[in-house]
Amino acid sequence: MQLSKEAVLAEANLVFKGTLMETLNIEMIDYGNDFLIARMPVNSRVYQPDGVLHGGATAALAESVGSFASHIFLDTEKFFVRGIEITANHLKSVTEGFVYAKATFLHKGRTTQLLDIKVTDDHGNLVSVCRLSTISLPKNK
Incomplete structure (x- = not known):
């Protein structure tokens, strides 16, 4: 049985409880056949000392959405x-x-995957461009 889009997103966000994704308030908000989108609020939790979004928080958002895209696809x-x-x-x-981080696959192999992740602001301006490599490993070996 295939889950609805809402059910998949709800499950994704439930899995984040008690993790870095919850700490940063990262939320999966949309997906389609070849993409997944997450968002993260920009506030003092994710600031550098001078009051702007920390690059490490942006990278955590990108890795979260990219890894989860590999997970659901x-x-x-x-x-x-x-x-x-x-x-x-x-x-x-x-x-x-x-x-907002939108992850799309550049390569979806059986063992390795390569994702392009574009991070934009509320106005659609490009904030960061990220690339993530993931690996799929067998659960029972």
Whole structure:
């Protein structure tokens, strides 16, 4: 039985309880056949000392959405997913509102996956461009 979009997103957000994603208030908000979108509020929790969005928080958002995209688009009955490399190029500062991370696959292999993650602000401005490599490993070996 295939779950509804709302059920998948609710399950994703429930899994985040007690984790870094909950600490940063990261929330999965939409997905389709080839993408997943998450958002994170920009406030003092994710600021650098000078009051702008911390690049590490942006990278955590990107890795969260990318890893979870691999998780929901692969057979997680047999495999678990781990991030193995992330790069982030930060292009614009943000001081308030939300940032949105949209993960899309560049490569969806059986063992490794490569995702492109674009992070934008409330106005659609590009904030960061990230790449995430993930690996799928067998659960029972």
